[in-house]
Amino acid sequence: MSRRWGMVVDLDRCTGCEACVVACRAENNVPTVGETEAARGRAIHWIRIERYWEGEFPNARIRFVPVLCQHCEAAPCEPVCPTYASYHTADGLNAQVYNRCIGTRYCANACPYTVRFFNFFHPVWEKPLHLQLNPEVSVREVGVMEKCTFCVQRIKAAELQAKAEARELRDGDVQPACAQACPADALLFGDLNDPDSRVAQLARSPRGSKLLEEVGTQPKITYLARLSWSGDGEDR
Amino acid sequence: MDRRDFIKLSALTAGAAGLAGCGHPDHQLIRFLPEESWIPGVATWRPSLCPLCAAGCGVMARVMEGDAEVVRNGRTGLLRMGLVKKLEGNPAHPVNRGKLCARGxxxxxxxxxxxxxxxxxxxxxERGTGEFEPVDWDEALSTLAARxxxxxxxxxxxLAWLSRPLRGGKRVLxxxxxxxxxxxxxxxxxxxxxxxxxxxNRLSFGREQxxxxxxxxxxxVLGLSADFLGTWNSPVAQAIGYGEFRQGRPGRRGKFVQVEPRVSQTGANADEWIPIRxxxxxxxxxxxxxxLLNEARRPTTAAGTAGERIEGWLQGLPEWTPEAVAEQTGxxxxxxxxxxxxxxAHxxxxxxxxxxxxxxxxGLATALAVNALNALLGCVGALGPVRFTPQPESTGLAPPHRTLRALVQKILSRPESPVKLLLLYEANPVFATPPAWQVAAALDRVPFVVSFGSFLDDxxxxxxxxxxxxxxLESWMDDVPESGTEPAVVSLAAPAMRPLHNTRAMPDVLLDLSRRVGxxxxxxxxxxxxxxxxRARFDALARRAGADADAFWKQALERGGWWSDNGGTRAAAPRHAAATTRQIRYQPAEMDGSVEEFPFHFLPYASQAFYDGTTAHLPWLQELPDVLTTAMWGSWVELNPQTAERLGIRQGDLxxxxxxxxxLQAPVILSTGIAPDVVAMPVGQGHRAFTRYASRRGANPISVLAPLEEPETGALAxxxxxxxxRRAGVGRLVLFSGGLSRFPHPEER
Incomplete structure (x- = not known):
């Protein structure tokens, strides 16, 4: 059976530490754009932590939600692309073929999660910062869209490794950079088609829901709700 | 022009450009013979240690071959060498168990x-202008040796040495x-x-750590202004524990209450946030x-020495009724x-x-009161949540803030500085001390200052x-984590890559200097x-462990250090603190400035991206949206919206x-997570000099701090x-746009 990569984000574990955000940038050659361009809304973050403030002082309450590409089954970004640059892989990833992309940005407009980013200019790594670039991930040029790939280079490497060792891929063999860094283990990655994988088990949790489920995108990331404390009735 | 012509033309111009390139020395880099052999595209993982905070996390460096532009014998050329591409947590390391924070x-x-x-x-x-000229190592070291x-x-x-607190081999050296x-x-x-x-902790539990x-x-967990999931103590170790505390134990989810005047990243995760004065x-x-003592009838003796330290404890703290405390704390x-x-109950x-x-x-009275409370709750010890990592060496330091102030006073005490030569290593006190400490003025009086820094900072x-x-990543590293681990740990790492530039390890320079001085x-x-x-330190450890020295060293290098795997030296219970009759009386905190003239309490806080400012030079962290405000590339001041309205200040105003x-001047971010009489600001920006990314960016909250201190330790309050x-105009905030407009879940369960 083919694989279907997915993720579980446990909002009850997430502390908002942003280790995932920097880890993703380091792994995937995501450029920094500098103050001026960031002020124009052109900063690129494949994963971000959203925060929702509720209530007024002193009853303010904040909730963190890490948001990255949801790798939707019915991805709105795919059918709108005139050059088939955004497409669906056999193992369920929403992939972006950079050298097909002509920068219409239709996909970004179609995406309800705003996780697609456009390269408004040639990315710059001031020398010798470029020596850090990961040779397994292409650097995106000016005029193309980019987004989270679920660290496809790590998936491919793990598959090759398993093949070389003549075995099946095991649960936990693949970890995207964000999940690997996450101190509280709030991010978990794996094969949703394997009913015994930890991610498939957790995705069935009663705490689970999908982001903007109602728009019909069928995301492959399940969010586990953060709980309020319910103990012995002494709580607010 | 058709496609074919275009390609022809492109080939021609590219060729011409290539030829033209031959005429420029810049484009004529020679290749140096590689000093090590690498398989292209194959990554090697080497252990190293994160140097960015006192937690001392172990890392694994992913090393792959690449072409670096280097200078060898005065010539610039390309060298194929191992380059670190990525850092991950070291899964074997007991502090961070494979995990790493944003700064790491x-x-x-x-x-x-x-x-x-x-x-x-x-x-x-002139001193301070940042004008320097290159000098070779031999000349530099001769100059220093002569001085x-x-x-x-x-x-x-x-002679004076000024650095961040050192541990392990560097401290010994x-x-x-x-x-x-x-x-x-x-x-x-x-x-x-x-x-x-x-x-x-020394006074309460006999452990100065x-x-x-x-x-x-x-x-x-009841947190009191401790950002233990973000920047405080051993944040990665604590975040790992927090994940377990919330969802790692089926049927048992811990409750977390945070008490602090401004919601921190840590406080944002609490089930209940309680603002406190x-x-x-x-x-x-x-x-x-x-x-606990009066209504729940816990015996006063249950807190042991920790309780005896507090005036009135043995009498059941009669003055500290909830009503009296309510008046003070709000x-x-x-x-x-x-x-x-x-x-x-929990x-x-x-x-x-x-x-x-x-x-x-x-601060000391507060820490002692919390220690006594923890002791009363019975949570301190080998099985409770508060433990003490066994230390192979003494961890006590002379109180750092007091010793720095003494050095400054010594320099300024006489018209001619009695300190003639100052060695400076990984400390930036000009940035990180209040102006009244006069650190910059003092350093300026020292005739010769030597820095081992990798960057020019303030x-x-x-x-x-x-x-x-x-x-x-280019150095021999060692460390002795003070907390965040149950077994005793002595971390160790060989260089993960060769040096990129013409630099030398500080300890080796000191050893070289010793030979020159003789x-x-x-x-x-x-x-x-x-x-x-x-190696000598690890041989001594091996002897103590009864292990073969070579095998011991080799294993430590492979794993990233030494730690005991068995339960033998697990985190220990408190020692019995020295008996004393000295008791500490809790006094209200003293604040600088009158309430009438200075109506707001100023709360600087360790920033998620820059901690105390030491990482402000990294572009990835400058462009990291702060998790509570999404601000990037600058400073901001957090203000309660009611206060702002009263003062006619809007979001983004300077x-x-x-x-x-x-x-200082900074733009305002409105926040409902801060008390109306408190103004908060992250530490980290406002460097006078700190590379192209951080110089003269934002404002430094430390620059307006009063020089108040905790009297017993001399620590800066x-x-x-x-x-x-006061509103000063329109400011500029760089916020990360993007995101969903509302909380994406219908109901929280």
């Missing part, structure tokens, strides 16, 4: 930073170096120094203890009673106080000679290199923040300043 993830940028100092420099222009000899002949008291020369002991400085808590919080065994956290702890008496009942419960709670003139720009150290130093420091020193000691604010 960004640490790799230090290696490749475009403004790293690439060779030794000597000052050319050192001169100082030693004159009076060894004229530096302290022995100075002691042998009969020079004064080293001066250690770091802004968020925890000497108050260490000292309190930071505690290890094992949250995975706790059912209830700044500096009254200790009063709350005593109020909780009062309820938290209702009924709520205090409920918190106390919850602490008992044992094991733990109270964690840190950060701004202890950065007050009454302090090292004053140097006369810069001897750039290797960065951590005499007693040669006998006291017999090692040829820092590697040899580390304000003057004025204390009795200075004024960095949360004890009052300010006034």
């Amino acid at each position: 993830q960004a640490a790799v940028q230090i290696v490749y930073h475009p403004d790293r100092i690439r060779q030794p420099l000597k000052r050319r222009g 050192l000899k001169q100082v030693l002949d004159d009076d060894p008291a004229g 530096v302290e022995r170096f100075l002691a042998t020369l009969a020079a004064p002991a080293p001066v250690y400085f770091e802004l968020f120094d925890e000497s108050v808590l260490r000292w309190a 930071m505690p290890t919080y094992t949250l995975s065994v706790a059912n209830y 700044p500096g009254t956290e200790g009063a709350l702890a005593l109020g909780l203890a009062h309820v 938290i209702e008496a009924e709520r205090i009673r409920r918190l106390a009942r919850e602490l008992i 044992e094991p419960a733990v109270v964690i106080a840190g950060g701004a709670a202890l950065a007050q003139t009454n 302090t090292s720009i004053l140097a006369d000679l810069v001897l750039p150290d290797h960065v951590f 005499g007693r130093l040669n006998e006291a420091l017999p090692w040829k290199s820092y590697e040899e020193l580390l 304000v003057d923040v004025t204390s009795r000691h200075g004024t 960095w949360a004890a300043t009052r300010v006034q604010i």
Whole structure:
């Protein structure tokens, strides 16, 4: 059976530490754009932590939600692309073929999660910062869209490794950079088609829901709700 | 032009460009013979250690081959070498168990930073202008050796060492170096120094060190201004425990209440946030203890020595009724009673106080009150959530802030500075001390300042000679984590890559200097290199463990250090603190500035991206949206919306923040997570000099702080300043746009 990569984000574990955000940038050659361009809304973050403030002082309450590409089954970004640059892989990833992309940005407009980013200019790594670039991930040029790939280079490497060792891929063999860094283990990655994988088990949790489920995108990331404390009735 | 012509033309122009390139020396880089062999595209993983905070996490560096532009023998050329591409947590390391924080993830940028100092420099222009010229190592070291000899002949008291607090082999080396020369002991400085808590732990539990919080065994956590999931103590270890505390134990989800004047990243995760008047956290702890002692009838003796330290404890803290505490803290008496009942109902419960709670003139009393409360709750010890990591060596330091102030006063005491030669290593006190400390003025009076820094920052720009150290991934590294782990740990790592620039490791430079100076130093420091020193330390460890020295060393290098795998040296219970009759009386915190003139309490806080400012030069962290505000590339001031409305200030407005000691300007971010009489600001920006990414960016909250201190340890009370604010115009905020407009889940369960 083919694989279907997915993720579980446990909002009850997430502390908002942003280790995932920097880890993703380091792994995937995501450029920094500098103050001026960031002020124009052109900063690129494949994963971000959203925060929702509720209530007024002193009853303010904040909730963190890490948001990255949801790798939707019915991805709105795919059918709108005139050059088939955004497409669906056999193992369920929403992939972006950079050298097909002509920068219409239709996909970004179609995406309800705003996780697609456009390269408004040639990315710059001031020398010798470029020596850090990961040779397994292409650097995106000016005029193309980019987004989270679920660290496809790590998936491919793990598959090759398993093949070389003549075995099946095991649960936990693949970890995207964000999940690997996450101190509280709030991010978990794996094969949703394997009913015994930890991610498939957790995705069935009663705490689970999908982001903007109602728009019909069928995301492959399940969010586990953060709980309020319910103990012995002494709580607010 | 058709496609074919286009290609022809492109080929021609490209060829011409290539030929033209041959004429320019820049494009004519020679290739040096590689010193090591690499398989293209194959990654090797090598252990190293994160140097960015005192937690001391172990990392694994992913090394792959690449072409680096390097200078060898005065010629620039390309060298195929192993380059670190990515850092991950070291899965075997007991502190961070394979995980890493945002700053640790960004640490790799230090290696490749475009403004790293690439060779030794000597000052050319006026001091502080940042004008330097390259000098070769031999000349630099001869200059320094000559200076050192001169100082030693004159009076060894004229030599001073100033660095961040050191541990492990570096501490041994530096302290022995100075002691042998009969020079004064080293001066250690770091802004968020925890000497108050260490000292309190010594008084309460006989252990002068930071505690290890094992949250995975706790059912209830009460945080008092401690950012323990973000920047405080051992944040990665604590976040791992927090994940378990919430969702790692089926059917048992811990409750977390955070009490602090402004919601921190940590507080944002709490089930309940309770704002408290700044500096009254200790009063709350005593109020909780009062309820436990009087209403829950816990015996006073249950807290042992920790309780005896507190005046009135044995009498049941009669003054500290919830009503009296409510008056001080601003938290209702009924709520205090409920918190106390919850602490008992959900044992094991733990109270964690840190950060701004202890950065007050009454910080020590607060820490002691919390220690006594924890002892009363029975959560301190080998099985409770508060443990102490066994230490192979003494962890006690002379109080860092006090020793720095003493050094400054010594320099300024006479018209001609008695300190003639100052060695500066990984400390930036010009940035991180209040103006009244006069650190910059003092350093300016020292005739010769030598920095081992990799970057020119606010302090090292004053140097006369810069001897750039290797960065951590190029160095032999060792560390002795003080907390965050149950077994004792001595971390160790060989260089993960060869040095990129013409730099030398600071310990090796000290050893070289010893040979040049000769005499007693040669006998006291017999090692040829820092590697040899580390080997000698590990041989001693191997002897103690009864292990074969070679195998022991080899295993430590492979794993990233030594730690005991068996339960033998697990985190230990407190020692019985020395019996004493001395008791500490809790006093209200003293604040600088009157309420009438300076109506707001000023709360600087360790920033998620920059901690105390040491990582502000990394572009990845400059462009990291702050998790609570999404702000990037600058400073901001957090203000309650009601306050802002009253003062006619809107989000993004520039304000003057004025204390009795200075004024700064920053744009405002409105936040409902801050008390109306508190103004908060992250530490980290506002460097006068710190590379192209951080120089003159934003404002430095430390520059308006009052020089109040906790009297017993001399620690800076960095949360004890009052300010006034005034609108000064329209500011500029860089916020990360993007995101969903509302909370994406219908209901929280």
